[in-house]
Amino acid sequence: MKRIGMEGSLAIAEAAKAAHVDVVAAYPITPQTHIVEKLAELVATGELKADYIPVESEHSAMSACLGSCAVGARTFTATAGQGLELMHEVLYVASSMRLPIIMVVVNRSLSAPLSVWGDHSDVMAVRDCGWIQMFAENVQQAYDLTLCAFKIGEDHSVLFPVMVHVDGFHLSHVIEPYFVLNQEDIDGFIPPYRYPYALNPAKPVTLGAFGPPNVYTEAKKAQEVALLSTKKVILNTWTQFKKLSGRSYNPVEVYKTDDADVALMTMGSFSETAMLAIDSLRSQGLKVGLVRLRLWRPFPFDELRAAVSNLSTLIVFDRAISSGGPPGPVASEIRSALYPMKTRPKVVSFIGGLGGRDVTVQAFEKLIKKGIEKAKADQLTDYEMIEVRGQ
Amino acid sequence: MKKVYAYPKSLKRAPFHYCPGCGHSIVHRLVCEVIDEMNLQDKTIGIPPPGCSVFAYNYFDVDMAESAHGRGAAVATGAKRAFPDAIVFTYQGDGDLAAIGTAETIHAANRGEQITTIFVNNAVYGMTGGQMAPTTLVGQKTTTTPYGRDESLDGAPIKMSEILALVKGTVYIERVAVNSPDNIRKAKKAIRKAFQTQIYKLGFSMVEILSPCPTNWKMSPIESWQWVDREMTKVFPLGVIKDTTEKKDAD
Ligand SMILES: Cc1ncc(C[n+]2csc(CCOP(=O)(O)OP(=O)(O)O)c2C)c(N)n1
Numbered sequence: 001m002k003r004i005g006m007e008g009s010l011a012i013a014e015a016a017k018a019a020h021v022d023v024v025a026a027y028p029i030t031p032q033t034h035i036v037e038k039l040a041e042l043v044a045t046g047e048l049k050a051d052y053i054p055v056e057s058e059h060s061a062m063s064a065c066l067g068s069c070a071v072g073a074r075t076f077t078a079t080a081g082q083g084l085e086l087m088h089e090v091l092y093v094a095s096s097m098r099l100p101i102i103m104v105v106v107n108r109s110l111s112a113p114l115s116v117w118g119d120h121s122d123v124m125a126v127r128d129c130g131w132i133q134m135f136a137e138n139v140q141q142a143y144d145l146t147l148c149a150f151k152i153g154e155d156h157s158v159l160f161p162v163m164v165h166v167d168g169f170h171l172s173h174v175i176e177p178y179f180v181l182n183q184e185d186i187d188g189f190i191p192p193y194r195y196p197y198a199l200n201p202a203k204p205v206t207l208g209a210f211g212p213p214n215v216y217t218e219a220k221k222a223q224e225v226a227l228l229s230t231k232k233v234i235l236n237t238w239t240q241f242k243k244l245s246g247r248s249y250n251p252v253e254v255y256k257t258d259d260a261d262v263a264l265m266t267m268g269s270f271s272e273t274a275m276l277a278i279d280s281l282r283s284q285g286l287k288v289g290l291v292r293l294r295l296w297r298p299f300p301f302d303e304l305r306a307a308v309s310n311l312s313t314l315i316v317f318d319r320a321i322s323s324g325g326p327p328g329p330v331a332s333e334i335r336s337a338l339y340p341m342k343t344r345p346k347v348v349s350f351i352g353g354l355g356g357r358d359v360t361v362q363a364f365e366k367l368i369k370k371g372i373e374k375a376k377a378d379q380l381t382d383y384e385m386i387e388v389r390g391q
Numbered sequence: 392m393k394k395v396y397a398y399p400k401s402l403k404r405a406p407f408h409y410c411p412g413c414g415h416s417i418v419h420r421l422v423c424e425v426i427d428e429m430n431l432q433d434k435t436i437g438i439p440p441p442g443c444s445v446f447a448y449n450y451f452d453v454d455m456a457e458s459a460h461g462r463g464a465a466v467a468t469g470a471k472r473a474f475p476d477a478i479v480f481t482y483q484g485d486g487d488l489a490a491i492g493t494a495e496t497i498h499a500a501n502r503g504e505q506i507t508t509i510f511v512n513n514a515v516y517g518m519t520g521g522q523m524a525p526t527t528l529v530g531q532k533t534t535t536t537p538y539g540r541d542e543s544l545d546g547a548p549i550k551m552s553e554i555l556a557l558v559k560g561t562v563y564i565e566r567v568a569v570n571s572p573d574n575i576r577k578a579k580k581a582i583r584k585a586f587q588t589q590i591y592k593l594g595f596s597m598v599e600i601l602s603p604c605p606t607n608w609k610m611s612p613i614e615s616w617q618w619v620d621r622e623m624t625k626v627f628p629l630g631v632i633k634d635t636t637e638k639k640d641a642d
Contacts (some may be wrong), residue, residue, distance in 0.1 A: 037520070039533075045537075053537050056490035111457070111459065
């Protein structure tokens with residue numbers, strides 16, 4: 001297997017190319033631009049036989065994806081932050097019509113203040129839109145998960161759109177070494193695309209029909225059952241991918257939690273920084289570990305419960321705020337997932353890394369120690385936003 | 392001694408972040424000169440866009456509220472309707488106005504909103520790194536059209552001024568350029584007239600300004616000034632596109 005150094009965005013574009021996408025419809029937005037510029041270039045040089053549609057907004061980008069996917073074209077797009085927000089309405093339509101559009105979201109904070117830098121506010125705002133959603137922590141994973149997304153979404157028992165979340169700049173703009181799969185292996189892994197309900201006058205179908213009150217509830221229930229049952233295929237795909245690449249992916253992943261009493265929970269690229277903090281605290285004699293959420297939707301309830309059942313404390317680190325609500329959106333989901341357990345860890349909530357602010361290894365160490373103290377003192381109803389000046 | 396040159400009062404003394412040869416800084420200065428000469432500084436509200444001019448509030452010493460990408464005309468509409476004594480202008484790029492914000496621009500114009508739009512056309516999405524805009528010339532190379540814009544796939548450059556001239560609510564639309572001292576003087580005159588149109592409450596006014604972008608065009612500043620004359624003005628001819636101000640009574 002070839003190992004080369006490449007910018008994250010370009011590796012993602014390579015994955016989309018290797019998957020032989022038919023249509024890319026996109027509107028540029030920092031920090032997503034390099035992905036779509038690269039794809040435009042590959043189409044222009046003829047290396048990728050696809051239509052590149054430079055539409056006039058993200059609302060149109062997702063709508064064009066809807067159209068191309070509905071006639072059976074393998075469809076890819078990418079966006080970030082404000083762009084994802086502008087797509088919002090159409091995201092729900094795509095998942096409800098069961099159109100397996102594949103999208104890389106280069107996570108970016110939301111205005112105002114205007115910021116092009118990363119956090120997870122954009123992700124949290126589209127939490128409930130019915131897409132399969134997963135997080136990459138490094139360039140290799142961004143490449144791997146983009147490839148897997150096609151196989152998962154297009155599986156006939158799935159047929160859901162998939163979002164791969166990639167932290168803005170921290171992943172999109174760094175050059176990292178990654179292993180490139182052979183084209184033959186990828187072709188074997190991702191079968192040629194056949195959408196079973198493609199619009200085709202010879203075999204008429206209607207997509208997204210009107211849903212009056214006597215059917216809307218049933219449609220939503222059916223969609224929900226279908227989304228929850230995609231986990232089998234997700235797990236299967238990752239097992240097959242492991243055979244191909246040697247790299248394994250799981251809905252919830254753990255680092256040094258075997259004998260741990262306390263664990264930190266993260267998502268995305270900050271997980272790798274957090275691992276260093278875990279190593280450092282372990283060298284100081286603290287039995288701490290790290291739990292990382294890879295699969296965000298459908299939410300991996302069982303895997304999460306299994307991963308944290310022996311912990312006394314789980315410290316959840318959020319990179320978004322649910323304004324006026326239970327502040328850390330991930331912490332709040334974790335709490336609700338763990339609530340039915342007879343014994344469960346205490347959950348402590350921290351928020352940080354907003355609008356591209358870095359969280360260092362030292363900051364994670366400090367946060368974990370603080371979390372342990374708060375758990376000991378049973379101080380669990382509040383949350384803390386780390387490193388806020390002037391408070 | 393007679394003072395012949397001064398720094399505009401409504402232009403803050405902050406160093407511009409714009410690239411060498413970029414037209415935005417010239418346009419900023421022209422707008423500020425007009426605001427000063429018409430004594431509007433205390434009444435003016437500006438709506439800057441996401442785009443290279445996203446930091447406009449660092450330069451214009453007037454109230455400003457950043458809009459979401461493309462939504463300037465709608466934000467300006469709200470501000471002007473609720474505060475009719477204010478002089479409200481939007482400052483927008485061609486991605487902002489001619490791509491993502493076409494809908495609100497056309498509809499604000501159609502309603503004849505009493506606002507002024509400063510439309511800076513540099514034929515690319517500058518801020519995001521020089522991708523094709525709807526205004527990109529056929530054959531022009533950008534990061535998303537590496538072999539040049541292909542009309543059969545991407546359409547021809549969209550002429551927003553001509554399109555908006557068809558809309559009844561618009562009363563004054565002129566296309567100018569900021570690529571020579573002569574053109575810069577004409578640009579200022581047009582900006583002045585557009586603000587005057589708003590003061591007289593005649594309807595929607597817009598000045599489209601062809602503006603060099605040496606960085607994304609991959610040219611020297613001088614070449615980019617020449618390119619405006621040689622290529623851009625062929626597709627986007629300079630001059631008054633619509634002027635019905637004479638037919639309307641100022642109220
Ligand atoms: C909804 C949304 N999509 C995309 C962007 C990214 N974006 C910011 S500015 C811009 C285009 C800028 O081009 P233009 O309006 O021509 O202004 P210029 O930078 O050339 O002055 C884009 C695509 C955004 N901020 N919001």
